[in-house]
Every structure is written in structure tokens, then in C-alpha cells.
Amino acid sequence: MIRSIIIDDEKPNIENLAGLLKKHCEEVKVVGAALNADDGGALIEQLQPDLVFLDIQMPGKNGFQLLEGLSAYNFEIILVTAFDQYGIQAVKFSAIDYLLKPVKVDELKAAVHKAEKRLAHTRQNLELQNLLQLLKHQDHRSEHRLALPTTKETRFVNPQDIIRCESSNAYTSFYLADGQKIMVSKPIYEYEELLSDFGFIRCHQSHLVNKKYVKSLVKEDGGSLLLVDNTSIPISRNKKEAVIHALHTLK
Secondary structure, X not given: OEEEEEEOOOHHHHHHHHHHHHHHOOOEEEEEEEOOHHHHHHHHHHHOOOEXXXXXXXXXXXXXXXXXXXXXXXXXXXXXXXOOOOOHHHHHHOOXXXXXXXXXXXXXXXXXXXXHHHHOOOOOOHHHHHHHHHXXXXXXXXXXXXXXXXXXXXXEEOHHHEEEEEEEOOEEEEEEOOOOEEEEOOOHHHHHHHHHHHOEEEEEOOEEEEHHHEEEEEOHHHOEEEEOOOOEEEOOHHHHHHHHHHHHOOO
């Protein structure tokens, strides 16, 4: 049984989510609820839940500020928001699950299932700690770490240590400057958006390259990028102009 609490400033939202959980996620038991961040934080400390459903936007303290005030993060969390842009970039960067209101049953079940699997491995919630660090240091990208969930663990990698990403169906492989390779079961387009502010170029349907590691632009055979590790990455015809422009703005 997964002991959970719901924190949301609107009582109908709490009742709706509790009803969905009771009907569709029988493994989850709602043991408490709170209507604001202060009460929610106290409830987390008091009940020590396995899983917290937390509304991000609330009057006064928001959900992120609530989390910053906690002493430990030994629970799983599913963030809930009515706005796709409200802090979601940092949430995705940390591989934290979130639900958009109105909550859809299939998305709720999928998020609960992932939380249940993570709860099987008792540990501090490193993804949540990484999220709070991102929010604290939003203007210091050198301190940002990208969460890469593999089948065995979640790796936290500085984007500047990633040479390139390569997709294979629904999987993406990350090639690091130290020679390591990390594979995650997410499509490459999700990382294109997350890494766009870190100097990454989508030069091909299957390739995302950190322009920091580009050694030269090869013009033969339609064009390719030669990287510092001597890997040759093809450039799609429809992306060639954008790639050349990105390289010319290399800092």
C-alpha cells in the first residue's frame, strides 16, 4: 500500500484526485490532505507519506517553496499544475513526474506506476533534490545537472559533459566526454527542447550534438559534423542552414 497525501489550495481538486485514485489506483491510500503550503509541509513531516501529490501554484507559498523548507526528501512526488510552462522545464530536466489539470486517468496511472517502482528502492529522492537545486540556481547553468533515468539508476550529468545524443526508436543514447555511454528510454525530441539553451544542435533526425565538441563542418557527401572524438555525424538537408547558423554563433 502506498500512503499518500494531496496538497492543493482548492478542495474540489483534492476531492477529484482522491476519487480518481480510489477508483483507478487501488494501491494508493490517501492518508491526508492540506489546502496550503504551510499545512502541507507540516503534514509531510507528521505523516511521513510514501507519495505526495503537490499543486505547484498556491497562494502565498507555492509548491516549490514548500519543498525547499523540508528537512528530508524520503518520499516520491507527483507535481500537479494547471499551466504547462510553470516551472515545467526544470521539472523535466530533473525527470520528475507531473500532471496537468484536469488530471487524465491514463497519465495518473502511469505516474503512480513509476512512483511505485521507485519506492521499491528505498532512498533519498535525488531527482527532487536536483529539481530544487535547479530552481535555486536557474541563472547558473554550469551547476545544472540533467537527470537521465536508466533501467538501474538515475544518472545526473552536467550538459557540458555530453558530446552528443543519438536516438534509436524510443531510446536515446548519451555519449559523454569521459567515454561513458548512457541509454534512456525516452525519445530524442524531449531532450532537444531541454538542451537547446546549452548549445546543442539538432543536425539530424537521429542526432543531437553539443556544438562545444564540433571540430569541423565537412562539406562532402551532403555535409556532416566531425566531432573532437573523431565521430562523424550526418547533417540532414533540411537542417543544414540552421546548423551552419548555430556554428557561426559558437561562443
